Amino acid sequence: MAEHEHDHDHDDHEHGADEHGDHEHGDEHGADEHGAAEQEAAFEREARRMVALARIRQYGDAVLRMKAREVEEVDDDVRRLAERMTALMHEAQGVGLAATQVGVLQRVFVFVDEGEDRVLVNPVITKRSKDIELDDEGCLSLREVLVPVERSVEVTIEGLDENGRPVALELGLPSSRIVQHELDHLDGVLILDRTDEESRRAAFGKLRPQPVLGSR
Ligand SMILES: [Zn+2]
Numbered sequence: 001m002a003e004h005e006h007d008h009d010h011d012d013h014e015h016g017a018d019e020h021g022d023h024e025h026g027d028e029h030g031a032d033e034h035g036a037a038e039q040e041a042a043f044e045r046e047a048r049r050m051v052a053l054a055r056i057r058q059y060g061d062a063v064l065r066m067k068a069r070e071v072e073e074v075d076d077d078v079r080r081l082a083e084r085m086t087a088l089m090h091e092a093q094g095v096g097l098a099a100t101q102v103g104v105l106q107r108v109f110v111f112v113d114e115g116e117d118r119v120l121v122n123p124v125i126t127k128r129s130k131d132i133e134l135d136d137e138g139c140l141s142l143r144e145v146l147v148p149v150e151r152s153v154e155v156t157i158e159g160l161d162e163n164g165r166p167v168a169l170e171l172g173l174p175s176s177r178i179v180q181h182e183l184d185h186l187d188g189v190l191i192l193d194r195t196d197e198e199s200r201r202a203a204f205g206k207l208r209p210q211p212v213l214g215s216r
Helices: 006-030 033-054 076-091 175-186 197-207
Strands: 096-098 108-113 116-128 132-137 147-152 155-160 166-171
Touching (some): 076 096, 076 108, 116 175, 166 175
Antiparallel strands (some): 096 108
């Protein structure tokens, strides 16, 4: 649109800017203040979760299929690894994380047992109950996938804690399910390998690359 007078052109531009400003302002006032704060907190948690997930190896990464090695000595490096993994697990809103999922092939995993953070080094399941439970399981390396997996209801798992002291934990659900899942990771086994054919096929559908949100 060609304007004859410079002043007119200038006015038009200013008017347009004001309109835009007013509009934005009006939207802010329209939102309930309490709801907005809650929404902001939820948004921040979700943003932190996405950042954490970006630091966790995702399905398709070859390291997730590799077998982790025994830890020879529980030293400061192992403790730092466990601390980093515990923080990442919480930021990702998970309840367990294996070292393979952060690209470290050592037999270490962290998990939440009845609200308490635990570290297990060189874990071995030494006893399993005969009872099996079938329940949906997710994985921080498989994002939206949730598939039914059979697990022993009770297990005894032995290993070393973060100070290198031997521990033997007798666990029931859900902790027993979590440690069986994390121990699988150390052997390169994923929930896709433990579920039924139909669920696996449905999961592969979700794992296909998704179009980037917002792009057209
Ligand atoms: Zn997992």
